[in-house]
Amino acid sequence: SRWFTDFFQTFEGAAISERLKNAWSPENPNATIPIVERESNFSTSNQANSFYVEDGSYLRFQNLTLGYSAPASLLEKLKMQRARVFASVNNLFTITGYEGLDPAVGGAADTVFGIDVGNYPVTRSWTFGLNLSF
Structure with missing residues (x-):
């Protein structure tokens, strides 16, 4: 803070x-x-x-997942039941005028509710995957 x-x-x-x-x-x-x-x-x-x-209002795009499942006609030729590829991102962006690390602050007790002390910044993470069923 x-x-x-x-x-x-x-x-x-x-x-x-x-x-x-x-x-x-x-x-x-x-x-x-x-x-x-x-x-x-x-x-x-x-x-x-x-x-x-300060104003703690914010807009956060928290999760986005995009995926593609192979069509049944292709799966039959490959002798597969299912094939899916996907990508996911968590905490894509936050729009705020807040100067602290994270506008979604919250304390561990009622006495520190909304106080930005000892918080870590929100991290962005990416996940990629492939699901196959034979």
């Missing part, structure tokens, strides 16, 4: 995010980023903050 990239200076020896250098201050009163008063959070401390809330 962006929180981890913005506040990674909480880890020993890390530097501050460029985005946080543009946070609100008396010298920068028109900033769109809240004031940073602690090394690991905004001025709201441990209270909920809407700065990192």
Whole structure:
């Protein structure tokens, strides 16, 4: 999530995010980023903050399978009952404006529902196959 990239200076020896250098201050009163008063959070401390809330809507093409089965006339000549070739792809594409790894975030408990922390990116996988029956 962006929180981890913005506040990674909480880890020993890390530097501050460029985005946080543009946070609100008396010298920068028109900033769109809240004031940073602690090394690991905004001025709201441990209270909920809407700065990192973003539109999580998305359109995902999750599965596509294409296949071809040989016609019965060919199968009879080859003394086969069935012949099919296919290709399948999972997670073909996702259309979203979400900046995180996956807009379909979800936590392990009710307290972290919708929080993008510790998630892995959605991977694309391809499968090719041939089914033969004699």
